[in-house]
Structures are given as C-alpha cells and as structure tokens.
Amino acid sequence: MPAAQTKPALAALWMCGAILSFTAMAIAGRAIQQELDSFELMFWRSIIGFVIVAGVVLFTLRNATRVWAQIRPTSPSLHLTRNLFHFAGQNLWFYGIMVIPLSQLVALEFTMPIWVALLAPLVLGEQFTKRRLFVAVLGFAGILIVAQPGVQPLNSGHLAGMLCAIGFAMNVMLTKRIMRADSVLCVLFWMTLSQTIFGLVLAQWGGFTWPSPAIWGWLVVVGLSGLSAHYALSSALGLAPASTVAPMEFLRLPVIALVGVWLYAEALEPLVFVGGGVILFANWLNLRGAGVPTRPSKRNADEVL
Numbered sequence: 001m002p003a004a005q006t007k008p009a010l011a012a013l014w015m016c017g018a019i020l021s022f023t024a025m026a027i028a029g030r031a032i033q034q035e036l037d038s039f040e041l042m043f044w045r046s047i048i049g050f051v052i053v054a055g056v057v058l059f060t061l062r063n064a065t066r067v068w069a070q071i072r073p074t075s076p077s078l079h080l081t082r083n084l085f086h087f088a089g090q091n092l093w094f095y096g097i098m099v100i101p102l103s104q105l106v107a108l109e110f111t112m113p114i115w116v117a118l119l120a121p122l123v124l125g126e127q128f129t130k131r132r133l134f135v136a137v138l139g140f141a142g143i144l145i146v147a148q149p150g151v152q153p154l155n156s157g158h159l160a161g162m163l164c165a166i167g168f169a170m171n172v173m174l175t176k177r178i179m180r181a182d183s184v185l186c187v188l189f190w191m192t193l194s195q196t197i198f199g200l201v202l203a204q205w206g207g208f209t210w211p212s213p214a215i216w217g218w219l220v221v222v223g224l225s226g227l228s229a230h231y232a233l234s235s236a237l238g239l240a241p242a243s244t245v246a247p248m249e250f251l252r253l254p255v256i257a258l259v260g261v262w263l264y265a266e267a268l269e270p271l272v273f274v275g276g277g278v279i280l281f282a283n284w285l286n287l288r289g290a291g292v293p294t295r296p297s298k299r300n301a302d303e304v305l
Contacts, residue, residue: 011240014232015248019255021229026102026256027263028221029094036209038094041222042087043199044211048223050192057185071189074181082174082187083194089167090195092160100157101266103257107146107276108161110253113246113283114139115169123173131285138282145275246287250280 032041061067073079096105118136121128147158178187200208211219236245253276260266 006241006244007239008244011236011245012248014236014239015245015251017232018229018236018249019252021225021232022252023256023259024221025225025229026097027259028218028225029097030264031218032211032215032222033094033098035215036211037203037206038091039199039202039205040209040211041094041199041219042091043196043203044219045222045226046192046195046199048220049188049227050196052223052227053185053188053192057189070183071186073178073186073190075178078174078178079182079187079190080194082171082178083191083198085167085170085174086191087195087198089164089171092164092167096157096160096164098157099155100161101257101269101272102260102264103253103266103269103272103276104146105157105161106253106256107272107279108143108158109165109168110250110276110279110283111139111143111162112165112168112172113286114279115166116172117286119166119169120173123170124176135282135286138285139279142275142278142282145278146272147275148271246283247280250276 029041032044036044057067057071061070093105093109096108114136117132120126121132143162147154175187203209233245233249236248253273257266257268257272261268
C-alpha cells in the first residue's frame with residue numbers, strides 16, 4: 001500500500017474499538033461465569049451472533065435462492081473442522097480469564113501468529129524456514145518470561161492460554177482455506193450456527209442453567225462485543241498494512257492489565273510486559289518475513305474472524 005493510500009490514523013481508531021470490544025468481552029465473560037459455565041456462555045454468545053448474522057443475510061439478500069447461494073458451504077467438513085477449533089479456542093479463552101490474571105492470558109494469546117508460522121507448513125503446505133524457527137524460539141522465550149515457571153506456580157489457566165492460541169491459529173489457517181471459495185457471510189453464518197449447537201449440547205453435561213436477569217445484560221455485551229471486535233480489527237486491516245496494525249494490538253495488554261488491577265485487584269507484573277514485548281517482536285519479525293501484502297484485500301482482512 002503506497003504511503004499516500006494508507007490511513008493509519010483511521011486504522012488506529014478502529015483498533016481502539018477492537019481493544020475496547022475485546023476488553024468488554026473479558027469483563028462480561030468473568031461476570032457471566034459467576035453463574036454459567038463456558039459452554040453455556042458460548043451458547044448464548046453464539047445464538048446472539050447467529051440472530052444478528054442471519055438478520056443481516058435475510059435483510060440484504062431478501063431472496064431464498066440468493067440467500068442459499070451466499071451461505072452454501074463449498075466444503076462442509078472444512079467449515080466443521082474450523083468451527084471446532086474456534087469453539088475450543090474460545091472456550092479455553094473464557095476459562096482462562098477466570099483462573100489467571102487477564103494480562104497473562106492476553107500475552108499468551110498473542111502467540112497465535114507464532115503458532116500459525118509453525119503449523120502453516122502442515123495445514124497450508126507452506127515452506128518451513130529458518131526465520132520461522134527463530135520466530136518460534138523467540139516467541140516461546142516470551143512465553144517463559146510471561147509464565148515464569150519455577151518462580152510462580154503454573155496452573156490450568158496457563159495451559160488454557162497456550163491451547164487457545166493454538167485453536168485460534170488453526171482457525172485463522174482454516175479460514176484462509178475456506179475463503180478461497182466462500183464468502184465472509186458464509187463463514188460467519190455457519191460459525192455462529194454450529195457453535196450455538198456445540199454450546200447447547202455440551203452445556204447439558206453439567207445440567208443447563210438458565211441465566212438470571214442479573215446477567216442478561218452481560219450476555220448481550222458478550223454477543224455484541226465478539227462481533228464488533230472482529231469487525232473493527234478487520235476494518236483496521238483494510239486501512240493499513242498488517243505490519244502497522246499488529247503493533248497497535250499490543251496496546252490491549254496494558255489496557256487489560258490496568259482493568260485487572262482496577263476491577264479484580266490483580267498484581268501488575270512487569271515481566272508480563274517484557275514477555276509480551278518479546279512475543280510482539282517475534283510476531284513483527286514473522287510479518288516482515290512473510291511478504292505481507294501492502295494492501296490486504298477485504299477477504300484477507302476478514303480472515304481474523
């Protein structure tokens with residue numbers, strides 16, 4: 001993207017919206033899980049998203065033939081696999097926000113692009129290079145700084161943070177394959193529908209709990225912020241190169257850390273920021289070596305979903 005065509009200021013505004021949305025989702029997720037488990041939370045989050053996406057599809061197309069042509073999946077099995085990884089990653093993320101400090105979870109989540117670099121040769125057939133190996137080693141050094149094994153006790157939340165990053169990485173790569181043939185609306189429609197079903201079925205495991213009126217507002221916040229976060233991030237990627245947008249997302253770490261201190265009396269750990277910076281630097285090296293397009297297309301931008 002030529003410098004004259006970039007809009008970094010507008011991209012930064014969209015990134016502020018994305019950061020606020022992700023933060024709101026974390027706060028709402030903690031409030032909801034005082035009553036509901038993560039499967040029940042994902043059910044309500046997904047059904048709210050499904051109603052919104054289905055409404056957009058029906059309103060914009062207004063014709064059954066056109067609707068089916070827009071949402072018909074080219075490869076249903078690929079959609080199913082992608083949605084299983086996304087569902088697992090999102091559940092692990094919601095679990096993680098309950099058991100480790102928010103700043104640690106977000107720092108571990110930032111390893112997602114590093115997992116993409118490691119797994120892309122297996123999933124997408126891309127070449128594994130020395131640069132990718134160096135990026136992975138640097139990223140894992142950042143993980144060790146954040147988690148501080150041997151200094152602080154590790155628990156299931158740290159494992160959840162790692163695994164959710166892997167789930168999100170698989171989601172990104174499978175979405176990239178899906179969107180070679182299918183539209184964004186198709187991806188969103190089957191994602192929200194399938195994850196509504198996954199959440200409802202798995203919520204029966206411990207007995208389905210109907211939410212109390214006290215958390216209905218939080219459920220709406222989770223449903224809306226999940227969509228708005230990804231829309232804002234996609235919009236930012238459409239206005240500036242990924243190498244410009246990615247460092248902006250790092251601001252989510254100090255924001256969520258301050259929220260953790262303010263709302264939940266979490267300790268402000270300097271090493272979390274050091275480790276997060278190492279992970280960010282590894283991601284930046286990965287972007288520089290990946291030949292990122294100067295102006296990402298709308299389709300590429302929406303792959304973050």
